[in-house]
Amino acid sequence: MDYNFKEIEENWQKIWDKEGFFRVDSGSSKPKFYLLEMFPYPSGKIHMGHVRNYTIGDVFARYKIMQGFNVMHPMGFDAFGQPAENAAIKNKADPRIWTLKCIEDMRAELKKMGFSYDWKREVSTCLPDYYKWNQWIFLKMFERGLAYKRSANVNWCPDCQTTLANEEVIDGNCWRCKKEVIQKELEQWFLKITDYKQRLLEDLDKLIYWPERVVTMQKNWLGKSEGVEIYFKFKDSAKTISVFTTRVDTIFGATYVVLAPEHPLLKDIIKGKPQEKQVLEFIKQAGKKTKIVRTSADVKKEGIFSGAFAINPVNNEEIPIWVADYVLMEYGSGAIMAVPAHDQRDFLFAKEHKLAIKIVIQEAGKNQKAEDLSQAYEGDGKQVNSAQFDGLSNQEAKIKIAQWMEETSIGKRREHWRLRDWLISRQRFWGTPIPVIYCKKCGIVPVPEDDLPVELPKKAPFTGTGGSPLAKVESFVNVACPNPKCKSPARRETDTMATFFDSSWYFLRYCSPDSKGAIFNKEDADYWMPVDQYIGGIEHAVLHLLYSRFFTKFLNDLGLINFDEPFQKLLTQGMVLKDGEVMSKSRGNIVDPDGMIKEFGADALRLYILFAAPPEDQMEWSQQGVTGADRFLKRVQRFLEKVLLIQEKASELVNAAGSDNEKILKRKTEQTIKKVTEDIEAFKFNTAIASIMELVNEFYRLSEKIENYTFLEKVVRKVILLLSPFAPHIAEEMWERLGNSESILKAKWPGFDPELIKEDSINYVIQINGKVRSKVQVPSDISEEELKKTVLEDDKTKAWIAGKEVKKFIVVAGRLVNIVI
């Protein structure tokens, strides 16, 4: 009696949609719950990663609905980006039409999974209704100096013909096309996220329900380090250079200084030196190298003596200034002090170029000599060769030296951050136009708020070469200066925004997606926000999640919202693998969810993907696993039919209430309700499903021996309720079959009776010296004395301890006893 999942699933999806079960509004007396999954890029097809992400979310949404929460569960599309533009170039298609078609296809696929979305709240970032507010946020940032333009050496992908954020450069390659990234000097728009670094760091402490791992990754990304900025004078020049160090305790061991080839003072200090020509050549060569070559750790450290000397301010020693390409201009001041005795990288460089090595920290109990060192000593110890600081522990010296340096103005305590400002300019068509105009007389003029949105032109030449198609649309580019007193001919900015901008606040738009006069309706945002549970991939641990936190703080500063962290709880789901590798188009190991739905139905697919692994772990795809889930659903359905069959005969049956088997099944049912409830709360869906399976198995074993229809029917009802978040369509069908006229979504999540869970008797394990030797069945309310007596009377136990002295008798209540002999 195979169930017709296709018919069932279509039918219930239609009913949910028609009855508007998932449509919610903010005027409810129920407690609110905002459940959000990361919205997809509309590629046209959902993949298993989406199925996994959204199924995890859907189970929780349905569970919360049944618990009586007012659950907002929205879905939308992160619809700007390069694939649409690439498709436009390749197929001469309009990226707008291409994207909207993809959205339509994807929405249909998502609906086939039976997800509980409030589709009335759907948001697409590529629609002017939405990106108008991107522009609005940009203008607000511009007003406050948080959006600014400057020339910068930027990461440039020659293949995509665009700039990339630091975050988008992975191992020196473009995150999207994987091609090598080069450096290019361009005028670019930046967001001053660094103004928020302190708050972004401090508020990580508020995120107690985020995975530790994500918090750590963000901490590392912000990269706060504390140290001292030290000023070095030149031997024959009035200028000074500053270096930053976290190890000021090693300052007396600084034997040379290294500058980055791009250091602005370098050309000055080599002027007239015999080395000048060689150094200039070195600078030229370094400029040619790509960042990948310069930053790969195993490349030999190239360097050259500049001919100039610096004065170590702590002891007035003259130390040579070197130039090396391993020092980066972008980090710190582009200059470092080198302490070869206590920094391994400096040590290797000093050995290579025969530079002095001076020990200033001795490891406890050792008396190392510089010439004997085979590697740098980076650990703690006592100061030596450090003038008045000799004899202090280096940790103490760190503080004292810093203080002394501040008093004598040779240095200053400083903190240093790794976080850079966020580059948002893209030389692309398919994104939000940056709303500024360049006027020869007025300079950079923001587009007046009333003129928003700046819409993308309907047509543009997509050639794939020579930069942005937007720049070639005359009607877009040529405008009058918005300054009413000027109005002279001006040019529009043709850069568009990085798509991470779009996704940094979409969760707010869901609260009032149709809001016309404002970015969102404040009352709605106050009601729904913050997001109670956010679910998405770990790959967004830094980028999207950091940017969203930044935007939230900014909007909070504008007074638009009254909270400053957007996501209360975060779950990062693991990746879907096939044959041990990440499922991806480029690897060609994709399993199409749509095919699975056709073959097994959405319920079986959902059940399998949750059962195969805990949500946070990676999961290995297995076709046989889906078969297993399908088999289980059929088994549940047969069990329903079996009960209904008993019902037909029920009138003939004697009500055999209270039999032992009934008691056992009753207890198992209550235990399962407890277990499933706790497991869902903890996102342990795999074990939740396993325990439902156990209950069903127990039912099969015992139902033959139970003729109490009323009781069996109750068990069935509970199993269906427990199963409904996981396999909602078949649950609805069976629920109706049981004679319920209302959707199972209107039913209450079952509770359990703690009294009924308790076992009458307990199987005590008897260990002897920690090894399991026997078991005894005893009443659960047995006293320790009684238990001891029973155990010692057990035959096997007697045999094991015969002739031995019992040294200890350990009782672990409800579990085991351990006899030490």
Next chain:
RNA sequence: GGGCGAGUGGUGGAAUGGUAUACACGUUGGACUUAAAAUCCAAUGGUCGCAAGGCCGUAAGGGUUCGACUCCCUUCUCGCCCACCA
């Protein structure tokens, strides 16, 4: 190089310091069937043994404990993130 995490049957995976391998897949056997599929039932870590049962077993080695997959130390392997970061 740094940080985080993980290593359990043939496979995916269970186990508040307390019966290691729940649940499922696969495999094998049985029932049903003319037959097959489906279904239902049973077995299934290794090893020795006719059996009762013993011994070994959670990457390797050590430690703490009456008792360790779980805690601590050392080593190995894999994954992810960061990385000439001063």
